[in-house]
Amino acid sequence: MPPLAIVARALTVDFGGTVALDGVDVDIPAGSLTVIVGPNGAGKSTLLEVLAGAREPSAGSVDVGAHSRAFVPQRADVSEHLPLTVRDVVSVGAWGRTGALRRIAASDRAAIDTAMQRLDIAPLARHPFASLSGGQRQRALLAQGLARRAGILLLDEPTTGLDAASAERNRAAAAHERARGATVVCVSHDDRLVSDADHVVELDAGRVQTTHASLDDIRAANAPVR
Numbered sequence: 001m002p003p004l005a006i007v008a009r010a011l012t013v014d015f016g017g018t019v020a021l022d023g024v025d026v027d028i029p030a031g032s033l034t035v036i037v038g039p040n041g042a043g044k045s046t047l048l049e050v051l052a053g054a055r056e057p058s059a060g061s062v063d064v065g066a067h068s069r070a071f072v073p074q075r076a077d078v079s080e081h082l083p084l085t086v087r088d089v090v091s092v093g094a095w096g097r098t099g100a101l102r103r104i105a106a107s108d109r110a111a112i113d114t115a116m117q118r119l120d121i122a123p124l125a126r127h128p129f130a131s132l133s134g135g136q137r138q139r140a141l142l143a144q145g146l147a148r149r150a151g152i153l154l155l156d157e158p159t160t161g162l163d164a165a166s167a168e169r170n171r172a173a174a175a176h177e178r179a180r181g182a183t184v185v186c187v188s189h190d191d192r193l194v195s196d197a198d199h200v201v202e203l204d205a206g207r208v209q210t211t212h213a214s215l216d217d218i219r220a221a222n223a224p225v226r
């Protein structure tokens with residue numbers, strides 16, 4: 001049994017009568033690429049938010065040990081009116097390491113530059129974030145997550161709505177993070193990303209249906225990937 005980066009037990013999230021998660025237990029192996037799959041409304045994004053520490057569950061526990069976490073939601077939570085450049089938005093990723101009011105270290109600046117290059121947004125560094133297209137914003141937010149250099153990187157649908165080249169770039173970024181030693185957890189409907197996974201968690205109606213070591217495992221079990 002490999003060491004675990006995340007141990008979640010009996011997670012329940014109740015949105016005032018809508019039970020999004022209903023007693024979910026998940027173990028995420030350290031250093032794995034885990035993909036959470038399932039139909040619309042299954043509770044995937046809610047589970048990712050709870051694993052990221054971005055949402056308190058109604059009941060249950062999440063243990064990440066000493067790992068730091070970086071969470072990349074699907075959409076930007078950045079006001080259109082804030083005069084932030086793309087580089088500013090990516091730099092927020094380093095705040096998790098330095099604190100917002102401390103000087104950004106040279107190693108953090110290098111991580112910010114590398115993340116922007118990896119997602120091919122370096123030419124947009126000085127552009128206002130609000131002027132970016134949806135796909136460009138998604139890449140900037142993923143770059144923000146990479147700049148954090150966290151032990152656990154949680155990505156909500158990192159390839160949805162992107163052109164083929166951008167989707168491939170984001171899959172490569174996830175693979176690179178795993179190769180760096182990070183534990184990467186994605187919610188995705190992307191078969192290619194699922195086929196890269198070491199571990200697949202299938203959710204339906206707020207419950208874990210099955211966990212699989214890989215896409216081949218799912219196919220062998222005849223379970224459709226939705």
Ligand SMILES: Nc1ncnc2c1ncn2[C@@H]1O[C@H](COP(=O)(O)OP(=O)(O)OP(=O)(O)O)[C@@H](O)[C@H]1O
Pocket residue numbers: 015018019020038039040041042043044045046047
């Ligand atoms: N903030 C919220 N308030 C109330 N209900 C919510 C909220 N967020 C999610 N839900 C409900 O919780 C359930 C699970 O939603 P969630 O977004 O986690 O599903 P999902 O599997 O990520 O779906 P999709 O594939 O469509 O993104 C759904 O019934 C949804 O309507």
